[in-house]
Amino acid sequence: MIKYKRDKTAPLNLFFMLFVSRSVIAFTFSSAALESRYSFDLVYSTLAALAVTAVIALPAVLCVAKGKCVLDNKILGALYGLYFIFSGAINVSKFAVFASAELSQSAIIAVLAGLMILAGAYAASLGIEAISRFGSMVFVLTLISIVALIALGSGEFSYLNIFPITQNPVDSVAQNMLFSVCSTNEIVLYIALAPKINGKTVKPFYLSQIAAYFTAALLIAFTVGVLGDTASLSAYPLFEVAQLSKLGSGERLEVIYTSLWIFAAFLKVTLFIYCAGLSFTCKRPVVKISACAAGVLILSLIFLYTSAFDKNQQLVLYPAFAVFAFILPLFYLIFGKRVKNSENISHN
Secondary structure (H helix, E strand, O other), X not given: OOOOOOOOEOHHHHHHHHHHHHHHHHHOOOHHHXXXXXXXXXXXXXXHHHHHHXXXXXXXXHHHHOOOOHHHOHHHHHHHHHHHHHHHHXXXXXXXXXXXXXXXXXXXXXXXXXXXXXXXXXXXXXXXXXXHHHHHHHHHHHHHHHHHHHHHHHHHOOHXXXXXXXXOOHHHHHHHHHHHXXXXXXXXXXXXXXXXXXXXOHHHXXXXXXXXXXXXXXXXXHHHHHHHHHHHHOOOHHHHHXXXXXXXXOOEOHHHXXXXXXXXXXXXXXXXXXXXXXXXXXXXXXXXXXXXXXXXXXXXXXXXXOOHHHHHHHHHHHHHHHHHHHHHHHHHHHHOOOOOOHHHOXXX
């Protein structure tokens, strides 16, 4: 029987947090990021990405299994902290653009970004126990929104819209798979969160990714079945499906769906800020969290109001993901030393 430990959470909560973190990508995914049409081919890319992700995650998983944590190295820990800040800023900027475009076109995206970061910083300062409790609630809300979306939108679904089941060339399918894999920052989050889990972490990690990827594949197939060829013309296809979902009275429910998805986006931003704080050695948690949140805000504003990153994001995102999700964990697995009593170490 696992005994309760302060400042730690249960393995099931790790599953909840990582599932939500991965699933939120599908909610605010823009078809503009694709190298092809938004068609049933994306299901193949998504399932292939799951297999690749499982392999890429092996060094990180083996490090955790052997009691090694990359963040124990001060230099590598600081680098991971910067990566968490960078990734958090990307997620904040993407959500701010989505919210501004689809929810309130009159909203100032800088204000949306700032409010989310401020709330995320406060949540992160409460620690892993509070975050995990919130994560379990968001997991339930996420499942409710997915089930309701499919149930209420099923009237618009047509199997004919799925055909032909292959429309894009093989290289486009491969590029979309690569994009999906390199969006899996849950591997890096897992590295930071594993020492905060009171129990085994490998099974909940892999199950969270399997469940999230299959959920994404289901949502893609459903979106294509509802929108057909027009999915490629929509900036946010899944959101358009939510707009088409109705109750018997004909009332549209996209506002309800979006409010639930905002919780998921908020949880992900909170995780990035929290994990960034774990990565630095400053002994004052409030100072670390505040500095990391400020870094996320500055970078997100740069991403929102300049075009340099948009033009070169693949040249930055793909190598960065490879380094922090695979290369550095592999390096530390081979050359890093296991810290004695590492299960009792607190990075906070």
